[in-house]
Amino acid sequence: GQNIDQPTEMTATEGAIVQINCTYQTSGFNGLFWYQQHAGEAPTFLSYNVLDGLEEKGRFSSFLSRSKGYSYLLLKELQMKDSASYLCAVTGNDYKLSFGAGTTVTVRA
């Protein structure tokens, strides 16, 4: 089976930086995704990593270490609109996405 762990909740101040960690143990590996989900809405794609290293997209960056089964999503210059759940998902040998339970980030003024 697939096991994907991420913290349940994180709180940070507007303008700060937050790092959301994700560790995984899966049957094979074909990529790791991060999705953002605002309350009551659908998940939306943020990033995809398949090779080790850092992928940067504006205020958001995602890092992957395949040997450690580890990824993080870095949110910089936090804004109130970044308050949401962030979902880590891994594609295994079956090419199906397995999701972690999600990390709820609350941004305070």
Added chain:
Amino acid sequence: IAGITQAPTSQILAAGRRMTLRCTQDMRHNAMYWYRQDLGLGLRLIHYSNTAGTTGKGEVPDGYSVSRANTDDFPLTLASAVPSQTSVYFCASSPGTSGADTQYFGPGTRLTVL
């Protein structure tokens, strides 16, 4: 507007009733998926379809069935609803089935079974 639509938005259903959740995409994506999302458990795959005419079972398929008669539509049926099927249901699609294919999600259906 291109994307995925789901219907109904929400539904309250008596236990034992039959219910079909509808999902339609206009992106000509080959693959489609049904997930349920429950507090603390994250998204779990119910059924999937890699291409029109084929379907497969996901992590939690019991009590659900699907069909894929064409590229655009992927309905999910609960033959006899039970309270444990109370959840938020998301339909998703992706262009293909490789590990790199991004999945795009519909707005969800909130289902309550009493």
